[in-house]
Every structure is written in structure tokens, then in C-alpha cells.
Amino acid sequence: MSQPRDKYTVVIGLEIHAQLSTKSKIYSRDSTTFGSAPNTNVSVVTLAHPGTLPYLNKKVLDYAIKMGLACNSEITRKNIFCRKNYFYPDLPKGYQLTQDKTPICIGGTVLIRTKKGEKYVKLNRIHVEEDAGKSIHQNEETDTLVDLNRAGVALIEIVTEPDLGSAAEAAQTMMEIRKLVRYLDVCDGNMEEGSIRCDANVSIMPKCSTVFGPKVELKNMNSIKQIKNAIEHEIDRQVGIVEAGGEIISETRTYDPATGDSIGMREKEELNDYRYFPEPDLSPVYVTDEWLDEIRNELPVLPEQWRTKFIEEYGLPEYDTGVLTDSREIAKFFNAVCQETQNYKAASNWVMGPVKSYLNDHKIGIDDFPLTPKKLAELIELIDSGKISYSSASQQLFSAWIKTPKIAALEIAEKLNLIQESDSDSLEEVVREVVDKFPDKVKEYNKGKKGLIGMFMGEVMKATKGKADPKITNQLLRDKLESVG
Ligand code: ADP
Numbered sequence: 001m002s003q004p005r006d007k008y009t010v011v012i013g014l015e016i017h018a019q020l021s022t023k024s025k026i027y028s029r030d031s032t033t034f035g036s037a038p039n040t041n042v043s044v045v046t047l048a049h050p051g052t053l054p055y056l057n058k059k060v061l062d063y064a065i066k067m068g069l070a071c072n073s074e075i076t077r078k079n080i081f082c083r084k085n086y087f088y089p090d091l092p093k094g095y096q097l098t099q100d101k102t103p104i105c106i107g108g109t110v111l112i113r114t115k116k117g118e119k120y121v122k123l124n125r126i127h128v129e130e131d132a133g134k135s136i137h138q139n140e141e142t143d144t145l146v147d148l149n150r151a152g153v154a155l156i157e158i159v160t161e162p163d164l165g166s167a168a169e170a171a172q173t174m175m176e177i178r179k180l181v182r183y184l185d186v187c188d189g190n191m192e193e194g195s196i197r198c199d200a201n202v203s204i205m206p207k208c209s210t211v212f213g214p215k216v217e218l219k220n221m222n223s224i225k226q227i228k229n230a231i232e233h234e235i236d237r238q239v240g241i242v243e244a245g246g247e248i249i250s251e252t253r254t255y256d257p258a259t260g261d262s263i264g265m266r267e268k269e270e271l272n273d274y275r276y277f278p279e280p281d282l283s284p285v286y287v288t289d290e291w292l293d294e295i296r297n298e299l300p301v302l303p304e305q306w307r308t309k310f311i312e313e314y315g316l317p318e319y320d321t322g323v324l325t326d327s328r329e330i331a332k333f334f335n336a337v338c339q340e341t342q343n344y345k346a347a348s349n350w351v352m353g354p355v356k357s358y359l360n361d362h363k364i365g366i367d368d369f370p371l372t373p374k375k376l377a378e379l380i381e382l383i384d385s386g387k388i389s390y391s392s393a394s395q396q397l398f399s400a401w402i403k404t405p406k407i408a409a410l411e412i413a414e415k416l417n418l419i420q421e422s423d424s425d426s427l428e429e430v431v432r433e434v435v436d437k438f439p440d441k442v443k444e445y446n447k448g449k450k451g452l453i454g455m456f457m458g459e460v461m462k463a464t465k466g467k468a469d470p471k472i473t474n475q476l477l478r479d480k481l482e483s484v485g
């Protein structure tokens, strides 16, 4: 039986606010340091004292343009700032200084990958604006405290087109955007601290229809899991209403992860009357060709560019490229390892496996990892040349070397007695002894029971305490067994 959900097309658009990591606020010199004592980063500008003027922080536009270039947006050359009037209890000016008709970035795309394949999610715009302060409603007290430290902190708002068809696509888009702002170093991407927040607009329409249904806005979600769950819940809720013959009202709702339910906050006014008008105290800002070139030159290698390189030059599988491009630092480190070794797949396995586990266990970033890319490549070389086995390298040498990275790997391997026996003269001796010891098995082997090679290998390993090079041993054993058979 088909589920009621299958009868509907889901339409989702995201509005993502990312707090820019500039040192000072967007229209004043106040510090943006997170966690300062309440109301300490507030000058007369933030407090909107009469006669104070906004003072635009150029870095904010640099960062927004960076993001736009990374998304292939068109950059607006003449930027006008507007007052968005509203009663903001935690923004003393009584209006938010934002961009209305001239968002700094127009259009563009963000590439996502889901089970359904690749998709270029269309962006509507990216604009800059200021954040509001924080109202703190303490326990049951009737008073509300206001902390204005955050008031005036720079934000970019990234608005997608209603182009997403599932909670999975919405979550993936959010993750890609978070990855991008981190690569570009324009926002720390920390969802828990609210540095990047997401509102999701959700609607449904019958499969045969092309007319969007009324949208419900889910406010301020601060984890990927919450975005997914809230959207899934909202789709079910809307399908339930429509199936029961009801109508969806366009409204703003908040999802409570604790109850798994959402509650309505306010119905969307038909016409939001914000009385936008140009800020008379800020002149238009013109983005010149030189300015654009300067920023273009500062762009780092982006995840997609790394991915293409890793696939085309290093022949890595899709899965590996996803893990290795997850952060700019890891991608760079991995690429540096590949400058020192040709065994790219081994390099990938080392970075994705032992290296990442070490970073997680010690809660450090790759920049603080004790082994250089060159050293990691040496380790790979030691294995490839047959001097040590992968298991002793990953289980013993790796952790020992991390503790004393200045000592040569070979020296540590020798001390730990990890060097494999690959001297074929002495190995041949051992192989001969083992073969001589089991004449019956040799006969069976030569009658066709080739699986017995494993048993012989085991015996050689036992005799050499695991230090025999498996490849050479295997060859020597085959030669020997056939010659006596
Ligand atoms: P508003 O004027 O209500 O803020 P916008 O047109 O500016 O609406 O769109 C806000 C966000 O809602 C955008 O991300 C857009 O993609 C999304 N959106 C617009 N219409 C719909 C819809 N019918 N269903 C889902 N999302 C929508």
C-alpha cells in the first residue's frame, strides 16, 4: 500500500545565518569575542546613542564576497544598506541594518551529494546584516535580561531557492555550507554555539501539482540531526492535516528536540511591513574589479577541487575523497603526504584510519599532529619495502613514533624488534626446516590441497616470531614444496 506521503512533493528552502569571524562588529569597532561578560562589548554605536553613526567593516564584505565566489554567485557592484524596522527588544536602534534590494551575492549554487546522486542546489542570495543581542529569560522570573554583546555582530544570510526535496537534502546542504564557510575561514561553523543557524521553510503539494503549498518556517535549528528530525516531523504533520481535509497555515514554528514535536509561534503576516529604506548614514559601497581579483586570489583550494584532484591524480575511490576533503586541514595534510609517496591509497588509509583516530582520541587538529606528512610517507615506505608488516606498523610503530617523532622510524622498529625477516638466505633455511618437518602435508599439498600453504606459512611465522616477510615467504614456500613433490 502506498503511504500518504508518497502522494506529495516536498518543497524546502533554507535560510542560513552564519556569524562571520571578523574581530570587530559590522558597523562599529566593538569586539566580537564570544563568551565575554555580558554587555562589555558595547560602545555607544551598539547602544544606538543619539548622534552615533554606523561605520562599515570592510572585512565583512570581503568575507561575504569570498563565500559568493565559492558558490559561483554574481557579485553585486553597487551595495546599498537598508534599515529593516521592527520592534527588536535586543537591538537598541529599533531597526536592523541589512541589505534588501542589493544583496552582495546573487544566485549561485551549492553542490550536494545524496543517495540520489549529485545536485546543484540553487541559491537565491547571500547578504550581510547585523545580529541582534540575546534576551535571557531566566527560570520562572518575570524579568528578562538582555546581553547586547552579540548586537551588531556581522552575519551573512544564505538563502536557497525552494529547491530541496527532502530532509536528507536539506541536511546535506547545511553540511556543505558549513564545510565551505570553514574552508574559507569566514565563520567557525560551530552549530552548538550558534555560529551557524538554520531556518527551514517546508511545504507540500500534490504530486501532480506545480503550485507550491503554503510554507511553514521552522526556526533556529542548531544541529544537523535537529534539522533532519524537525523537517521529517513537519512533513508528517502537513501530510496529516491535508489528508484529514484541513489546510496548512503559513506560520513560524519551533521544533523541540526533547518532545519531538513543534509548536506554532506566530502566523506569518501576509505583508511583513518592515518599511525598508536606505540607510542615510552609509554611502553605497562599490565593489571594484581590483577588489574582486584580490579576493579571488585569496581563495583556498575548495573541497570540490581537492576531490577532483584526489580522484583524477591519485585514483582514490569516492568514499575516501569525502572523508579526506571534510576539512581543509586534512585535505592539505593528505595532499602533502602524497607529495612524498606514490602509494596514494595507503596514504589515504593511514589518514582516514590511524591518523584520524589519533586526532579524535586526543581531541586535537591535524596541525598539532606530531608526525609530519613526510614521516607518514616513510612509514608507508617501510611497509611497502617489506621491512615491517602493516599490523606492526599500525599497532606498535605508529604510536611509539608519535611519542618520539625525532627518532628515526627504523631505529624504533629495530628497538621494538619489528623488522621483518626478508633476508632470503636465512628465510630459506627456515622454510626448508618447516617443509622437512611435515612430509605428509607436503604430499597432500602436491596432490592438490593447495590450501595447506596457509599452514606452512603459519609454521614459518611461528619459527620467525612473525617477522618473516609474507610475500617472500609465500614464494619460497611454493618453490620449495613443488621441488620436493
Ligand atoms: P518570505 O518573504 O516569506 O521570507 P522568501 O520568498 O523570501 O519568503 O523565501 C524565504 C525562504 O523560503 C527561501 O529559502 C525560499 O526558498 C523558501 N520558500 C519560499 N517559498 C517556499 C515554499 N512554498 N515552500 C518551501 N520553501 C519556500
Ligand code: MG
Pocket: none
Ligand atoms: Mg525572506
